[in-house]
Amino acid sequence: MPDHRIYPPTSVNYTLAAKYLRQGKLVSFPTETVYGLGANACDDRAVAEIFAAKDRPRFNPLIVHVPSLEMAEKYAYLDFTSRQLAEKFWPGPFTLVLNKKPDGELSDLVSAGLDTVAIRLPRHSVAQQLLRQFGGPIAAPSANRSGRVSPTTAKHVEEELDDRVAMILDGGPCDEGIESTIVQVSGQEVRLLRPGSVSPREIEMVAGLPVKAVTAADTPTAPGQLKSHYAPRAKLRLNATHVLPDEALLAFGRNIPHTAGPDTAGAVRNLSPSGSLKEAAANLFAMLRELDSMNVETIAVSPIPSQGLGLAINDRLQRAAAPRPENTPAGDKAS
Ligand code: AMP
Numbered sequence: 001m002p003d004h005r006i007y008p009p010t011s012v013n014y015t016l017a018a019k020y021l022r023q024g025k026l027v028s029f030p031t032e033t034v035y036g037l038g039a040n041a042c043d044d045r046a047v048a049e050i051f052a053a054k055d056r057p058r059f060n061p062l063i064v065h066v067p068s069l070e071m072a073e074k075y076a077y078l079d080f081t082s083r084q085l086a087e088k089f090w091p092g093p094f095t096l097v098l099n100k101k102p103d104g105e106l107s108d109l110v111s112a113g114l115d116t117v118a119i120r121l122p123r124h125s126v127a128q129q130l131l132r133q134f135g136g137p138i139a140a141p142s143a144n145r146s147g148r149v150s151p152t153t154a155k156h157v158e159e160e161l162d163d164r165v166a167m168i169l170d171g172g173p174c175d176e177g178i179e180s181t182i183v184q185v186s187g188q189e190v191r192l193l194r195p196g197s198v199s200p201r202e203i204e205m206v207a208g209l210p211v212k213a214v215t216a217a218d219t220p221t222a223p224g225q226l227k228s229h230y231a232p233r234a235k236l237r238l239n240a241t242h243v244l245p246d247e248a249l250l251a252f253g254r255n256i257p258h259t260a261g262p263d264t265a266g267a268v269r270n271l272s273p274s275g276s277l278k279e280a281a282a283n284l285f286a287m288l289r290e291l292d293s294m295n296v297e298t299i300a301v302s303p304i305p306s307q308g309l310g311l312a313i314n315d316r317l318q319r320a321a322a323p324r325p326e327n328t329p330a331g332d333k334a335s
């Protein structure tokens with residue numbers, strides 16, 4: 001059967017989809033905007049699969065979908081205005097960027113190492129049913145390869161992703177076909193990070209605060225372009241084949257260089273001893289943070305092959321290693 005990955009939304013298939021998500025597999029599902037490519041948002045490995053399936057050349061933060069406001073609160077703080085907006089526009093094509101709770105179990109990769117996370121409660125009944133059945137947060141960007149148009153039917157998804165997705169739940173064509181509005185409440189204004197079908201005027205009416213469209217120069221299409229993006233305090237020295245006595249080491253693969261003086265004993269993490277780029281992607285942000293918290297001046301980073309997910313890993317490491325002027329111009333497009 002040619003459509004073997006496309007499943008109708010029956011109760012048996014929701015159960016199967018939730019099982020796949022728990023196993024770290026990818027499930028595509030419809031929302032009222034576009035079809036999403038979903039993974040367990042608490043599972044770094046599963047989230048790494050999303051980037052691999054999409055061939056995304058960089059780790060931009062993903063939107064986390066939740067079945068309820070209560071679940072949003074489990075993972076993030078809702079200030080007064082964010083809560084008003086959530087109560088008005090959820091469920092719907094509306095995404096709030098919120099401060100992450102530090103003890104939450106969300107994957108670091110899902111928000112690309114940022115301290116904030118984008119959360120949405122979708123309106124589409126198939127998305128809601130899947131979220132309830134899974135009972136946890138689902139990270140989901142659009143279910144297309146990087147740089148291609150977002151899919152609005154199950155068939156599009158199959159054409160884009162084929163065997164990169166375990167299952168596609170078919171909810172018919174999406175109503176809106178444009179992505180969700182993304183906002184972040186910041187002091188006495190609401191920053192419009194991405195326009196969408198909820199308009200600035202509607203947002204102003206609810207928030208009672210001005211909506212400020214964020215200009216291209218600070219559009220956070222990638223975390224490297226956000227002022228608040230996660231940057232280690234330590235310097236990074238990339239493609240290191242040896243380690244100096246006072247350096248920490250972020251290694252990759254089997255043949256790791258000899259470390260290190262007594263100063264940095266223990267300051268070694270291996271992104272993937274077996275040389276798996278998926279494992280390395282899953283570990284990247286947590287390991288960078290761990291090494292950074294050890295107060296070393298420099299972290300030596302082993303060479304990482306520039307293919308597949310290695311492209312996104314190297315992109316992120318290069319951004320972290322580069323000197324950072326306060327206002328880096330944006331040059332990215334979302335994928
Ligand atoms: P997509 O998943 O393709 O719909 O894109 C997600 C959008 O949300 C991208 O434009 C991201 O930059 C934006 N986004 C996700 N998380 C954050 C965050 N923590 N801060 C700012 N923007 C975010």
Ligand code: MG
Nearest residue numbers: 142150334335
């Ligand atoms: Mg997209």
